[in-house]
């Protein structure tokens with residue numbers, strides 16, 4: 001007996017162990033998408049155009065998920081993944097796709113998410129920016145497991161907390177990748193289960209927490225004639241080459257009296273904003289990042305920056321009505337409801353939203369588009385070989 005199309009996918013897939021599937025497209029999150037008798041099926045590490053034999057691994061009400069058993073016909077753009085850890089390591093999602101088409105497919109997936117969830121106009125022009133595909137990351141987070149007197153150092157496996165040991169990681173800048181083979185020995189006696197590493201503009205290294213045998217001091221990096229100081233303990237944008245582009249499309253050309261940089265980190269956008277606005281207020285919730293933001297303002301001689309070390313949620317009621325310019329760059333979860341509602345109430349004339357998570361951005365944009373129009377939108381591929389994409393949206397108040 002064949003089940004009816006409105007029967008939940010989980011029931012229709014219950015007795016199916018393997019199926020054949022054509023992958024139609026990539027979706028946000030990096031998985032391939034196909035339909036089996038109308039049921040949406042998501043398959044990690046698949047490529048648009050692939051014909052696959054798939055084992056069903058998840059059966060949900062509206063969809064299923066599967067893993068590749070056999071590639072019956074590869075899609076155009078599929079390749080042998082260059083890194084030997086791909087497949088086990090959870091760090092990268094897209095190494096099986098040619099570098100050139102990754103950005104294009106991710107951009108399509110992000111656009112589709114924003115149209116479907118935020119009601120973004122499908123005719124909205126989007127600029128897509130990409131840089132080098134390998135050797136770009138200036139910061140990474142490693143996990144450590146102990147095996148007798150040895151340390152296993154690497155990344156978590158996909159959807160698991162098992163550590164996949166790595167001695168190479170070609171998305172890292174060479175100075176960072178070069179330290180990986182030393183880590184099992186250096187960390188043999190260390191107690192921590194996590195190690196953050198970052199490099200500066202001159203290739204020097206910083207680690208957190210402190211480990212004997214590795215430097216942990218302050219780093220510095222010049223971007224657009226501004227000298228940024230940071231260390232491995234705080235957030236800093238990861239893509240060394242695209243830092244100037246990210247500043248350019250976020251800060252833009254606008255000038256004025258006052259700008260607010262919410263979720264400011266070490267002041268990555270506050271510093272260039274201070275060259276365009278008479279006064280900048282930077283709000284950052286993390287103590288060390290806020291301290292660096294103050295230090296960065298000081299040693300770049302930008303006396304017009306005030307750094308507030310507060311959670312945006314507890315500060316946002318101080319935002320004046322109709323401020324000229326607000327930049328928000330929240331964590332992956334996007335804006336909290338109080339922050340979103342307060343922003344809508346105070347109605348900045350120009351609001352710039354920098355996002356690393358399209359679904360969270362879509363939720364926030366849906367609310368913001370009641371009062372704003374999109375002036376410009378840029379997708380920046382800050383994270384090649386992974387499913388992530390940075391999105392910068394320039395919003396202008398509709399009445400402005």
Ligand SMILES: C[S@@+](CC[C@H](N)C(=O)[O-])C[C@H]1O[C@@H](n2cnc3c(N)ncnc32)[C@H](O)[C@@H]1O
Nearest residue numbers: 235263264265268284285286311312329330331
């Ligand atoms: C995506 S990072 C952006 C940082 C900065 N704009 C940059 O480009 O380097 C988000 C920042 O928000 C901070 N943060 C997270 N939640 C926060 C909150 N509720 N209030 C204030 N800051 C927060 C984090 O510490 C982090 O520095």
